[in-house]
Each structure stands twice: as C-alpha cells, then as structure tokens.
Amino acid sequence: MENRLRLLRAERNWSQQDLGQRLEVSRQSVNAIETGKYDPSLPLAFRIAELFGVPIEEIFVSPSSRSSKAI
Amino acid sequence: MIRTPAWKRYNWRVVRLSALYVVFLIGAVYGFKHQLVPGALKYFVAMLPALPIIGIFGAIGRYLIEEQDEYVRMLMVRQTLWASAFALSVATTWGFLDNFGLVGHADGYWIAILWFLGLGLGGIYNKLTLGDGGC
Numbered sequence: 001m002e003n004r005l006r007l008l009r010a011e012r013n014w015s016q017q018d019l020g021q022r023l024e025v026s027r028q029s030v031n032a033i034e035t036g037k038y039d040p041s042l043p044l045a046f047r048i049a050e051l052f053g054v055p056i057e058e059i060f061v062s063p064s065s066r067s068s069k070a071i
Numbered sequence: 072m073i074r075t076p077a078w079k080r081y082n083w084r085v086v087r088l089s090a091l092y093v094v095f096l097i098g099a100v101y102g103f104k105h106q107l108v109p110g111a112l113k114y115f116v117a118m119l120p121a122l123p124i125i126g127i128f129g130a131i132g133r134y135l136i137e138e139q140d141e142y143v144r145m146l147m148v149r150q151t152l153w154a155s156a157f158a159l160s161v162a163t164t165w166g167f168l169d170n171f172g173l174v175g176h177a178d179g180y181w182i183a184i185l186w187f188l189g190l191g192l193g194g195i196y197n198k199l200t201l202g203d204g205g206c
Contacts, residue, residue, distance in 0.1 A: 024139065024140075025139075025141070025142065026073050026140050026142070026143055028073050028142065028143070028203045029142035029143065031202075032142050032201060032202075032203065033142070037201050037202070038142050038145070040141070040142075041141055044141060
C-alpha cells in the first residue's frame, strides 16, 4: 500500500531504527511498510497515526481511491 | 534474520531441544545396540528421539504466539506454509513412486527433515520476494 511514512519520518529526522523503537517493531518492519511490501494491521496503522498525530488516511493511501482517480 | 526478543527465546529453546535430541538418539541407539532395553519399554525408548523434534514444532508454535512484531511473524508464517507444502508434496510424490515400486521405502521421520528443509526454502523465498529472510 502506498504511504507517506518515509516522508513523515524524514521530517522528524528519524532513522528507520528510531521509528521502529517508537513503534516497538523491527527496523525491517518499518522498511517493509515504507516500501509498500507489507501492509500493517489496523492496530499498527493506528499506532503509526497516533505517533505522528495525523489521521490514518493522511499516511496510507487507499488503493480504491488511487484506482478511482486513475479512471 | 531478525533478532527480536521472541526469536531469541525461540532460538534458545531450539538449541536446548536439539541437544536433547542428540542425547536421546545416542542413548536409544546405544540401548538397542547393546540390548539394554527390556520388553514394552522398547516402545518408549524408540520414541524418545521423536520427543525433542515434536518439541521444536511446539517451539515454533509458541514463537508465533509470542512474536510481537507482526511483520516478522508473517515471515515465519510464510516459512511454515512453505515447509508444510514442500514436505507434504515430496511425501505424497514419494508415496506413489514407492507404491509403483519405482523407489525404495523411506522412513517416516524423513517428513520432518523435509519440513525443516522447507522452512529454509521459505526463508530463501522471503529473502527473494521481501528482502528479509525471517527466522
């Protein structure tokens, strides 16, 4: 799933390791989410949104909204 | 390999169970070779080496329960699916080849060996598709 996680992390000057520690997940998990290889569960997506203080939809781009825009 | 706290506990359990397997196997082989095991106790002694292997399957299940990192857990789930598919596919194929007299009969414990081999193949698949090998 496309997302703005890398951008939000870069704005705070956090490494993937830093973000992983804040979310209590591995650096590899952060990398997998950022690169769109892994879609986080709803609880983890909420944790990410709460950490950055933004709604989930400002971080993760809905695949259906992307496809409707393409049409 | 992603060394989470749950993985470290799992790894330690597997090391201890593997050591126990070696002890039980050597003990059972020695006991049978020197005819030290009487009567019905033979069944128990013959099953001893299987117990730590069953324990490793249990350790994998416990790891999946204890792992808090959902991405790392997913990697292990994918590996176990690979392991099951690989072991069952080879066992089924071998069974038919055996039935038609084309290959020799294989001992049942080979399925467990194939399963662990499949676990490794799953790790390679994870590495190739996601860039992370998992446990």
